[in-house]
Amino acid sequence: MQVDFDISQPIYQQVIIEIQRSLVRGELKPGDKLPSQRDLAQTMKVNHNTIQRAYREMEGEGFVETIRGMGTFITNNPVIVEEIRLKMAGESIGRFIEEMCSLGMKGEQIIAAVREHVEMMEGSQTV
Amino acid sequence: MQVDFDISQPIYQQVIIEIQRSLVRGELKPGDKLPSQRDLAQTMKVNHNTIQRAYREMEGEGFVETIRGMGTFITNNPVIVEEIRLKMAGESIGRFIEEMCSLGMKGEQIIAAVREHVEMMEGSQTV
Amino acid sequence: MQVDFDISQPIYQQVIIEIQRSLVRGELKPGDKLPSQRDLAQTMKVNHNTIQRAYREMEGEGFVETIRGMGTFITNNPVIVEEIRLKMAGESIGRFIEEMCSLGMKGEQIIAAVREHVEMMEGSQTV
Amino acid sequence: MQVDFDISQPIYQQVIIEIQRSLVRGELKPGDKLPSQRDLAQTMKVNHNTIQRAYREMEGEGFVETIRGMGTFITNNPVIVEEIRLKMAGESIGRFIEEMCSLGMKGEQIIAAVREHVEMMEGSQTV
DNA sequence: GTGGTCTAGACCACC
DNA sequence: GTGGTCTAGACCACC
Numbered sequence: 203m204q205v206d207f208d209i210s211q212p213i214y215q216q217v218i219i220e221i222q223r224s225l226v227r228g229e230l231k232p233g234d235k236l237p238s239q240r241d242l243a244q245t246m247k248v249n250h251n252t253i254q255r256a257y258r259e260m261e262g263e264g265f266v267e268t269i270r271g272m273g274t275f276i277t278n279n280p281v282i283v284e285e286i287r288l289k290m291a292g293e294s295i296g297r298f299i300e301e302m303c304s305l306g307m308k309g310e311q312i313i314a315a316v317r318e319h320v321e322m323m324e325g326s327q328t329v
Numbered sequence: 330m331q332v333d334f335d336i337s338q339p340i341y342q343q344v345i346i347e348i349q350r351s352l353v354r355g356e357l358k359p360g361d362k363l364p365s366q367r368d369l370a371q372t373m374k375v376n377h378n379t380i381q382r383a384y385r386e387m388e389g390e391g392f393v394e395t396i397r398g399m400g401t402f403i404t405n406n407p408v409i410v411e412e413i414r415l416k417m418a419g420e421s422i423g424r425f426i427e428e429m430c431s432l433g434m435k436g437e438q439i440i441a442a443v444r445e446h447v448e449m450m451e452g453s454q455t456v
Numbered sequence: 457m458q459v460d461f462d463i464s465q466p467i468y469q470q471v472i473i474e475i476q477r478s479l480v481r482g483e484l485k486p487g488d489k490l491p492s493q494r495d496l497a498q499t500m501k502v503n504h505n506t507i508q509r510a511y512r513e514m515e516g517e518g519f520v521e522t523i524r525g526m527g528t529f530i531t532n533n534p535v536i537v538e539e540i541r542l543k544m545a546g547e548s549i550g551r552f553i554e555e556m557c558s559l560g561m562k563g564e565q566i567i568a569a570v571r572e573h574v575e576m577m578e579g580s581q582t583v
Numbered sequence: 584m585q586v587d588f589d590i591s592q593p594i595y596q597q598v599i600i601e602i603q604r605s606l607v608r609g610e611l612k613p614g615d616k617l618p619s620q621r622d623l624a625q626t627m628k629v630n631h632n633t634i635q636r637a638y639r640e641m642e643g644e645g646f647v648e649t650i651r652g653m654g655t656f657i658t659n660n661p662v663i664v665e666e667i668r669l670k671m672a673g674e675s676i677g678r679f680i681e682e683m684c685s686l687g688m689k690g691e692q693i694i695a696a697v698r699e700h701v702e703m704m705e706g707s708q709t710v
Numbered sequence: 711g712t713g714g715t716c717t718a719g720a721c722c723a724c725c
Numbered sequence: 726g727t728g729g730t731c732t733a734g735a736c737c738a739c740c
Contacts, residue, residue, distance in 0.1 A: 553697070559607050560668065
């Protein structure tokens with residue numbers, strides 16, 4: 203879980219996104235233990251308080267649970283995987299549509315452009 | 330044209346993108362003179378070689394023209410605005426679809442999700 | 457808002473309680489601006505991060521709203537005063553009943569003892 | 584008998600309360616010998632003069648008796664258990680009603696709120 | 711070992 | 726001026 207950080211976003215948010223991606227990709231599963239705050243801090247070369255902030259935010263969203271003295275765990279509820287996936291997809295779509303609008307494209311044009319791109323990709327993959 | 334830079338991409342590319350955005354937004358027009366390399370370097374607080382690299386890349390794409398002793402100008406051809414717009418839209422769509430695929434979503438799902446989001450936005454504005 | 461801290465509870469929680477009490481007592485009202493994080497930190501002789509933690513927790517509960525560069529404000533909704541009052545009363549009752557149970561008293565005994573005490577007080581105040 | 588101390592109250596009083604709680608919980612019985620002042624001081628990590636002060640106060644209340652050369656004993660009278668229980672309950676009720684009044688609640692409301700809370704607890708356990 | 715709290719102090723973004 | 730982020734490091738509680 204070694205990543206380079208972006209200056210355009212707080213580190214703790216990038217930590218959250220990395221963990222959520224791992225969950226969506228299936229590398230982490232509901233009930234799994236996350237690395238200890240200090241360990242992950244060392245691995246990611248950031249301060250333990252920064253990891254704690256990330257873990258605490260995720261706890262506030264019900265995505266992880268912290269048991270004092272034991273560690274932090276992905277909430278043991280299979281539903282969260284789908285929840286996180288949808289949340290991340292929604293954010294991705296939001297950013298994308300904003301970008302397209304700033305390029306002067308309107309709703310129908312955006313949908314058409316995405317469809318075109320998708321069909322092009324599927325065509326090239328002989329689906 | 331004050332921006333914050335991202336460490337995830339060379340600065341000269343970010344400079345190019347900023348200039349292209351200005352063109353698409355209509356703040357720059359075909360035939361307009363760009364700031365001198367040293368002026369822009371100062372404004373953007375980057376090294377003037379970085380600006381030079383950006384201008385040279387754009388010249389290679391036929392997007393700008395440098396006239397010795399006069400400065401650098403947006404190519405005086407109205408068509409380039411649309412070209413740039415489409416190029417940027419295509420890049421944006423590419424990144425977006427890549428993100429969605431990494432979240433496990435497939436072609437039709439992506440199109441449906443975008444349509445849903447667009448309709449939601451239009452619904453809340455048109456009514 | 458000068459208080460002495462208790463070692464039995466985190467400082468940031470004590471800060472939250474002090475602010476909630478001020479609200480319930482009417483010294484603070486919905487919409488009021490709280491002291492800036494740095495100012496309150498200085499007044500209370502704690503670190504600004506400790507105050508920030510308190511403010512952030514309250515924001516998570518929808519009790520205050522922070523506007524970057526402007527400050528932190530009690531949520532401008534009269535309903536919260538009653539919400540906070542009920543929340544604090546509930547916590548108070550919970551602690552009390554726990555204490556009484558640890559003294560071996562049961563439900564009806566506790567109610568009877570409270571009633572007795574209340575009537576004694578009201579009697580002595582000529583109500 | 585390991586406890587954390589509160590700065591809001593003299594330590595010797597906290598020592599007294601701990602001993603009284605042990606009696607009410609049945610961990611100590613009338614006639615039992617208390618630890619020696621120096622032993623208890625070491626266990627509780629406080630100065631032995633603090634323990635001496637606590638023992639002396641309790642002796643003043645007739646709750647313990649010190650026999651020169653033998654040690655300090657809980658007064659060998661079964662009635663004291665009930666006395667202590669009632670005294671502690673009374674203090675607890677007093678603090679509680681003060682808290683509720685400071686939240687703007689009046690006598691009947693307080694009784695109603697306690698009854699509600701108690702019934703809720705019993706409902707969830709009896710069923 | 712694991713998380714929780716706190717500090718002092720730095721630097722940033724927005725106004 | 727106001728909040729936001731981050732660090733290094735301390736000390737604590739619980740196991």
